[in-house]
Structure formats: C-alpha cells, structure tokens
Amino acid sequence: MSFLLNCVKGILIGSGAILPGISSGVLCIIFGIYEKLLDSILNFFKDIKKNIKFLLPIGIGVAIGVLIFSNFLNYFFINFPIQTKSIFIGLILGSIPSLIKESNKKAKFKLQFLLYTLFAFLFGVLLVVLETYIPNTETTSTFSFSYLMLAGFIMSVGIVVPGISSTVILMLMGVYNIYLASISTLYFPVLIPMGLGLILGCLIVMKLTNFLLNNFYEKTFYSIIGFSLGSIFVLMPDISSFLTGFISFFCILLGFLLFSLFGEK
Numbered sequence: 001m002s003f004l005l006n007c008v009k010g011i012l013i014g015s016g017a018i019l020p021g022i023s024s025g026v027l028c029i030i031f032g033i034y035e036k037l038l039d040s041i042l043n044f045f046k047d048i049k050k051n052i053k054f055l056l057p058i059g060i061g062v063a064i065g066v067l068i069f070s071n072f073l074n075y076f077f078i079n080f081p082i083q084t085k086s087i088f089i090g091l092i093l094g095s096i097p098s099l100i101k102e103s104n105k106k107a108k109f110k111l112q113f114l115l116y117t118l119f120a121f122l123f124g125v126l127l128v129v130l131e132t133y134i135p136n137t138e139t140t141s142t143f144s145f146s147y148l149m150l151a152g153f154i155m156s157v158g159i160v161v162p163g164i165s166s167t168v169i170l171m172l173m174g175v176y177n178i179y180l181a182s183i184s185t186l187y188f189p190v191l192i193p194m195g196l197g198l199i200l201g202c203l204i205v206m207k208l209t210n211f212l213l214n215n216f217y218e219k220t221f222y223s224i225i226g227f228s229l230g231s232i233f234v235l236m237p238d239i240s241s242f243l244t245g246f247i248s249f250f251c252i253l254l255g256f257l258l259f260s261l262f263g264e265k
Helices: 002-017 024-030 034-042 048-079 081-103 113-132 145-160 166-172 176-185 188-215 217-235 242-263
Strands: none
Touching: 002 024, 002 048, 024 034, 024 081, 024 145, 024 217, 034 048, 034 188, 048 081, 048 176, 081 217, 081 242, 113 217, 145 166, 145 188, 166 176, 176 188, 188 217
C-alpha cells in the first residue's frame, strides 16, 4: 500500500513540477516527504535496500507524472483553474501547522525566527511578481550543450528549494518553451544536457539544504514556511464574482481539510 501511495505522490510531484509557478519542494512538503527524500538520496549507500524501497515508487511516479500525467493535470489547470488552484492553496495552508510543529521540535520558538519567514515570504512573492513580467518566448531555437546543462543546473534550485518555481528560472534563461516541447516529444538533444545539469545541481543544492537543516534547523524550516506561503500568490485564482469566490473558498477549505486528514499520514 505504501508503494502505491508513494507512487501516486511521485506522479503528482512530477506532473506538477513542470507547471508554471508550482514548486516541487512545496509538493514534497505537502506530502510530508521532503526531509526523508533529502536524507534517502544523500545517504543512499548507507542503507541501500531501505532507500531503494522508499525512492523507487516515488521515482517511478515522477517519471509517469512528467511523461504522461502532466498533460492531465494541465487540463485541470486550464479548464478548472479556480477549483484546481484553490485546492493547491488549501493543501499548502494545511501543511503550515505541521511545518510549524516540525520547526519547533528541536528548540523553543523564538520571535526572531519569524524574520526568516518574512524574508523568505517576500522573496517568494518577488519571484511571483517577476514571473508575470517575463515573456514566455525564446529569442532563439538553438542552445549549446553547455548552456542547456547550465539551465538544468540552475533549475535544480527551483526543484529542491520549496517555494521557488523552476518556471521562473527557465523563463529567465529563455528555455522554458523548448523544455516543455522536448518533454512532450522526448527530444533527447535538449533533455540529456538539461538532465545532467539538473542531477548535478540537485545533489549540490540538496547537500546545502541538508547542511542548513543540520546546523540551522529552526531558521531553515521557518524560511521554508515563508517560501511556501509566498508560493500561494502564484496560484491565486481569478475571482470575478461572488460565485467564483465561494467556489474558491470551498476548494481552499477542501484542500486544507484533505491535508489535515491525510497529509501527515
């Protein structure tokens, strides 16, 4: 049962990761696997059997999500944007109490921790605002192997760090459209260099994140809370009437309750 559940989590993480504004790190937090995922990857050879048992279904799910179900989830974002975005907002809000609880498990709360939350929140909002001003077009259709590898490397920050959208990074580097097209057509001349850069970048960023969690646990977690809250603004639905507002509120509440009931489990 846990294999199937982790596979489903992987599918949602994989399909959601390539959508504009969605952070893989936030999705991992929503599903309660962020720290365990970091630990399993970085300490893979310490307990290979245990880590394979945990990572394999998630990896299979991510591959399925990216290659197959991303279009399915994208369908809901396009055709039911209010409901879909609102449920994601509810899931994120629902994860905050458990994040706060996790943040305080090693030390008592200090008011200064909120400064890290505020800074991360403002930085996350800044990225959301920045994304709206970035044209979603490429200036050229051809990129060098090294540039695509660099794009994948920098993209890893958006994959690992909660609340930072890899979409913003790829748009800034001008490769977002060709990246999506390459995934849908399995165009390996683009996917291979970006994949190599992404793997290398993820390992480095994961090590840095793990270092911060080990040495500055509370400060790092309160920063993660800020990034997560900031990511909500990229999901804000377009509410144009009382009815759409009610639907949005209901779906946010639904997402919040879903996480409260099943998130930590």
